[in-house]
Amino acid sequence: MDNWAGIILAAGEGSRMKSRLPKPLHRVCGKELIRHPVDLLHSIGVGRIIVVVSPANQSAIGDLLGDTVEYAAQPQPLGTAHALSCALPLLDGDCSHILLLNADAPLVTSQSVQNLVQCHLDRESAMTFLTAEGLFAEDMGRVLRDEEGCVTGIVEARDYDGPCDAPAEVNAGVYCFNLPWLARNLPEIPAAASGERYLTALAAACGNKQVHGVPTSDPAEAFGVNNRVQLAIVASVQRERILEKWMLEGVTIIDPGSVCIDAGVTIGQDTVILPNTMLQGTTAVGEDCTIGPNSVIQDSRIGNGCRITASMLEEAIVDSGSDVGPFSHLRPGAHLGPNVHVGNFVEVKNSRMAAGAVSGHFSYLGDASIGANVNIGAGTITCNYDGRDKLPTVIGEGAFIGCNTMLVAPVTVGPNAATGAGAVVTKDVPQGRLAVGVPARMLPRKSGE
Numbered sequence: 001m002d003n004w005a006g007i008i009l010a011a012g013e014g015s016r017m018k019s020r021l022p023k024p025l026h027r028v029c030g031k032e033l034i035r036h037p038v039d040l041l042h043s044i045g046v047g048r049i050i051v052v053v054s055p056a057n058q059s060a061i062g063d064l065l066g067d068t069v070e071y072a073a074q075p076q077p078l079g080t081a082h083a084l085s086c087a088l089p090l091l092d093g094d095c096s097h098i099l100l101l102n103a104d105a106p107l108v109t110s111q112s113v114q115n116l117v118q119c120h121l122d123r124e125s126a127m128t129f130l131t132a133e134g135l136f137a138e139d140m141g142r143v144l145r146d147e148e149g150c151v152t153g154i155v156e157a158r159d160y161d162g163p164c165d166a167p168a169e170v171n172a173g174v175y176c177f178n179l180p181w182l183a184r185n186l187p188e189i190p191a192a193a194s195g196e197r198y199l200t201a202l203a204a205a206c207g208n209k210q211v212h213g214v215p216t217s218d219p220a221e222a223f224g225v226n227n228r229v230q231l232a233i234v235a236s237v238q239r240e241r242i243l244e245k246w247m248l249e250g251v252t253i254i255d256p257g258s259v260c261i262d263a264g265v266t267i268g269q270d271t272v273i274l275p276n277t278m279l280q281g282t283t284a285v286g287e288d289c290t291i292g293p294n295s296v297i298q299d300s301r302i303g304n305g306c307r308i309t310a311s312m313l314e315e316a317i318v319d320s321g322s323d324v325g326p327f328s329h330l331r332p333g334a335h336l337g338p339n340v341h342v343g344n345f346v347e348v349k350n351s352r353m354a355a356g357a358v359s360g361h362f363s364y365l366g367d368a369s370i371g372a373n374v375n376i377g378a379g380t381i382t383c384n385y386d387g388r389d390k391l392p393t394v395i396g397e398g399a400f401i402g403c404n405t406m407l408v409a410p411v412t413v414g415p416n417a418a419t420g421a422g423a424v425v426t427k428d429v430p431q432g433r434l435a436v437g438v439p440a441r442m443l444p445r446k447s448g449e
Contacts, residue, residue, distance in 0.1 A: 012077070029242060171200060411429075
């Protein structure tokens with residue numbers, strides 16, 4: 001693909017979305033619409049990508065994609081042909097072919113695009129485009145063919161005046177162009193009645209020996225997004241693909257209809273996903289885990305052999321052999337070491353629990369460092385906020401924190417130390433000592449200690 005350039009049309013107004021967010025930034029399975037074609041082009045080896053943007057969305061798209069792509073501005077919405085013409089001046093003599101995609105069609109697969117590219121090269125076409133058969137056209141362009149099956153044109157939905165009650169072959173909006181031919185013919189496209197210049201007019205201009213329509217094996221690839229209904233339809237198809245992929249990779253999903261897994265998630269073999277579970281963002285789940293039911297996990301990393309039951313995790317790390325829940329919440333910065341147990345109604349924020357630590361029920365652990373094999377009694381609170389700053393709590397290895405203990409940070413409980421039930425700890429507890437009361441005081445050492 002060294003002599004190819006990828007162009008993505010992302011300058012549409014998206015008014016039917018009825019949203020303050022630019023249409024290319026709406027998400028499907030955790031990934032912005034615009035990132036789907038960008039990632040596809042990168043995956044098949046297209047090194048140079050130009051995104052055509054509008055003045056209204058240029059800043060937002062630029063913030064998302066950064067310098068991974070180039071940008072061409074379309075100052076006015078004058079149609080797809082005009083949008084493409086805005087990108088051509090950026091190309092140089094090293095480019096012979098263009099691969100063009102739309103920013104609002106996230107279901108196009110790399111396999112279909114690679115097949116399209118190969119057909120384009122094998123037939124030495126001027127223009128090759130992807131089609132989908134057996135769809136009701138509605139707002140998609142219809143492909144016209146002659147008796148021999150050669151393409152004679154594409155009719156935009158708004159210009160079609162024939163019967164609309166039967167399935168048709170439609171344009172999927174993915175094109176390959178011979179660049180020299182395109183540069184000669186693109187300026188010749190006339191304006192339609194709407195004043196816009198349509199890229200599809202090239203199908204009739206180049207003659208049926210130079211244009212080819214290549215049907216996709218999955219008609220859903222032609223689905224685009226113009227409104228929230230279509231966004232939901234596209235997301236549903238993508239979810240089914242993702243779930244099928246992971247089940248074929250050795251993941252058990254008990255009820256696929258109730259499970260949502262984002263495109264950026266990874267899951268190890270023999271993990272079981274139970275109903276009503278969402279795995280979002282860049283979450284990575286190891287092998288032999290049980291996730292759910294009723295769990296939401298965002299941008300988190302879970303080791304092998306873990307169990308997450310009816311709980312929420314956000315930007316958290318759970319090492320192998322640990323379990324969480326039901327009804328617990330790991331907030332950003334939470335890190336559970338190996339074989340940690342966090343039971344029901346426990347909130348952990350920006351805290352690390354070392355190997356074998358236990359917090360069975362009803363606790364808040366914030367800005368804390370908790371050593372190995374520590375037992376956190378029910379009702380324990382790290383009082384980490386003094387009204388201005390978040391302050392740390394340190395609990396040493398093997399310590400025992402009694403029920404309903406208040407640890408008023410900054411405070412340290414030493415290794416193998418303990419607190420009595422209901423203690424309010426405002427001063428450090430030395431190693432091996434017992435603190436009780438309100439405020440907590442050290443009990444004398446027993447004779448022989």
